Amino acid sequence: MQVPTLAELTAEGKKPEVLFWVGCAGSFDERAKKITKSFVKILHKAGVSFAVLGTEESCTGDPAKRSGNEFLFQMQAMANIEVMNAYEVMRIVTTCPHCFNTLKNEYPSLGGQYEVMHHTTFINTLLKEERFTISGSEYKGKRITYHDPCYLGRANQVYEAPRELIQKLDAELVEMKNCRSKGLCCGAGGAQMFKEPEKGNKDINIERTEQALETQPQIIAAGCPFCNTMMTDGVKNKEQENQVLVQDIAELISKAEDL
Amino acid sequence: MAYFPNIIFGLVLLTAIFLFRRNILFIKRNILIGQALDRSDRPSERWFNMIRIALGQSKMVTRPIAGILHIIVYIGFIIINIELVEIVLDGLLGTHRLFAPLMGEVYNWLIASFEILAALVLVSVVLFWLRRNALKIKRFWKPEMKGWSKNDADYILYFEIVLMTLFLSMNATDQVLQDLGNPHYTKAGLFPVxxxxxxxxxxxxxxxxxxxxxxxxxLHITGILIFLNYLYYSKHLHILLAFPNTYFQNLNPKGAFKNNETVTKEVKLMMDPNMDPYATPAEDTVPAKFGASDVTDLNWVQLMNAYTCTECGRCTDECPANQTGRLLSPRKIMMDTRDRLEEVGRNINQNGSFQDDGKQLLDDYITKEELWACTSCNACVETCPIGIDPLSIIMDMRQYLVMEQSAAPSDLNNMMSNIENNGAPWPFNNQDRMLWANEN
Known part of the structure; x- marks a missing residue:
């Protein structure tokens, strides 16, 4: 897979139109890596000149900040900003809403001013600019429900771009009882992904998976690697993994186009 | 002696205003115990928010039944209070229905509209009471809604029922007296209810x-004046504070948590290659406290939020942690903050300045278990009808736990040391970041 790093392109005297911020999940997590690869295929298909930071990328600091470790967060942020500013990065796209939120909202006051997009917004723009089209009928008539990631939806008001993409797949978009600004968290945010939950009577991802399954979907679409993990676990817990797939929107599109 | 009632009324009114002013000054002083925070930017956006959310009740109707009933009571409260101007002037001047001759037919219509609203308010308040006490809607019966919080909510409803009944009874007897041709009770008003x-x-x-x-x-007018002074002790303060609270609410994207500037300075120093690590720190550098363990560490907007909260519980109802049986309740965070702030305020009143009472917001009111259950999903912030932000308090307290006490759950400590050592929350080697590109 052709994935240029910013260091390589810079050495060749080239400047990509966008930096793809892969994120830790997208780089290391087995499930999330598939999302990363699907998105790269879409970038190739649309002829987008992009680059990644590769080993120069480091955690944005989001889980440290949400845990309360402001010091570690700012250390991470400033190191990343130093790297990106040295490359004169202007635009960033990322498949992780947590990276998206942190880069977009928390880096500017530390000296990192970039135009930051979530991949669903970016893909939507590529389609509107007719840089590629969706023609496959893989998902025609399939029931797909979309889970709003908190850090994309409520935190940054991105509700429509992912939904528009699902509709462009000719699929039937079915909404859960809690959606958009009332979307229920998957349970992973605020660094919960990395710890055991406090005592309760149910895991949050089970509650959310139940809401999703109520819509009787064939696919639960997500736009966040952590939501993806939580919903996948939830579906397995309900022993529905043979009937219901949990897929990132990038994966749906790359599969529809047979990329 | 003819002026005796006027004088008594004047004294009652002055006392009520004096006490109310004292209460407001207490609240203002307590709010300003909080840390400074500049929210003077974007005034037009702020005015618009206040008009839309507080005056226009735009977020109330996301729950249609409670929303519509609330709007009726709210409109009733504002419109019927126009009548209060006349009642106060009548009381001071010894007149009866002072505005009637000045306004003619308009007066009749005004009184008629007050009466219809009073009846609608009565119905709404009874329905509110039934929702709380007969339907027992879950969010009104959470653990934090015991004792005073439960009673306060009911007292407010009883107050409204009594006040509206007195208002209508006053008009009814007035009418009969008008019909009897009593000289003091000149024909005025239209009384459909x-x-x-x-x-x-x-x-x-x-x-x-x-x-x-x-x-x-x-009874009606003194009841209103008593209610005015009851506000200070009640969750009902929201009728006043909803306005400044929506004006000063956060305008940035909800996912943008503020960066701690003291930390920024330190990190910049550390990253500066020209910095002398052995230099003596400047004289004026007081070691800053990171995060919040007590109300004095919170900012004034967070403290105003606490006084503004009317304990409706929409936040707790939407909270994923609370929905799944965890201890965290965003409403309780706000109630605890207010209770502790009141305690600190009383301490200052007694001692002139705050004397250590061996208590703080953390542990004595809000437990670590509650704080660590938060997913920072912003559902509580999104749903609050008057712009309260419980999440910011939770995050400030987590910051204290981690940066001052190193008291994070061990899983989180592992995650953080992974970030420190490998630049990722998991123990992977940063050199392997690109391996995915060569996999199928």
Missing amino acids: SQLMTPLFSSLSAATLVIMERTFWW
Whole structure:
């Protein structure tokens, strides 16, 4: 897979139109890596000149900040900003809403001013600019429900771009009882992904998976690697993994186009 | 002696205003115990928010039943209070329905609209009571809604029922007296609701009626003045504070948590290659406290939030942690903050300045278990009808736990040391970041 790093392109005297911020999940997590690869295929298909930071990328600091470790967060942020500013990065796209939120909202006051997009917004723009089209009928008539990631939806008001993409797949978009600004968290945010939950009577991802399954979907679409993990676990817990797939929107599109 | 009632009324009114002013000054002082925070930017956006959310009740109707009932009570409260101007002037001047001759037909319509609203308010308040006490809607029966919080909510409803009933009874007796041709009670007003009550009073003598009418009048106005001073002790303060609270609410994207500037300075120093690590720190550098363990560490907007909260519980109802049986309740975070702030305020009143009482917001009110259960999903912030932000308090307290006490759950400590060592929350080697590109 052709994935240029910013260091390589810079050495060749080239400047990509966008930096793809892969994120830790997208780089290391087995499930999330598939999302990363699907998105790269879409970038190739649309002829987008992009680059990644590769080993120069480091955690944005989001889980440290949400845990309360402001010091570690700012250390991470400033190191990343130093790297990106040295490359004169202007635009960033990322498949992780947590990276998206942190880069977009928390880096500017530390000296990192970039135009930051979530991949669903970016893909939507590529389609509107007719840089590629969706023609496959893989998902025609399939029931797909979309889970709003908190850090994309409520935190940054991105509700429509992912939904528009699902509709462009000719699929039937079915909404859960809690959606958009009332979307229920998957349970992973605020660094919960990395710890055991406090005592309760149910895991949050089970509650959310139940809401999703109520819509009787064939696919639960997500736009966040952590939501993806939580919903996948939830579906397995309900022993529905043979009937219901949990897929990132990038994966749906790359599969529809047979990329 | 003819002026005796006027003088008494004047004294009652002055006392009520004096006490109310004192309460407001207490609240203001307590709010300003909080840390400074500049929210003076984007004034037009702020005015717009206040008009839309507080005045226009835009977020109330996301829950249609409670929303519509609330709007009725709210409109009733504002419109019927126009009548208060006349009642106060009548009380001071010894007149009766002072505005009637000045306004003619308009006056009749105004009184008629007050009466209809009063009836609608009565119905709404009874429905509110039934929702709380007969339907027992879950969010009104959470653990934090015991004792005073439960009673306070009911007292407010009883207050409103009594005040509206007095208002209508006052009008009913007035009407009967008008019909009897009593000279002080000149024909004025249109009474579509209270006329239904006149049969109750029509057999009474004029003298009895005058006593009753005066009694209703006095009870109604003193009731309102008592209610005004009850606000300070009640969650009902929101009727005033919702306005500044929506004006000063956060305008940035909800996912943008503020960066701690003290930390920024330190990190910049650390990353500066020209910095002398052995230099003596400047004289004026007081070691800053990171995060919040008590109300004095919170900023004034967070403290105003606490006084503004009317304990409706929409936040707790939407909270994923609370929905799944965890201890965290965003409403309780706000109630605890207010209770502790009140305690600190009383301490200052008694001692002139705050004397250590061996207590703080953390642990004595809000437990670590509650704080660590938060997913920072912003559902509580999104749903609050008057712009309260419980999440910011939770995050400030987590910051204290981690940066001052190193008291994070061990899983999180592992995650953080992974970030420190490998630049990722998991123990992977940063050199392997690109391996995915060569996999199928």
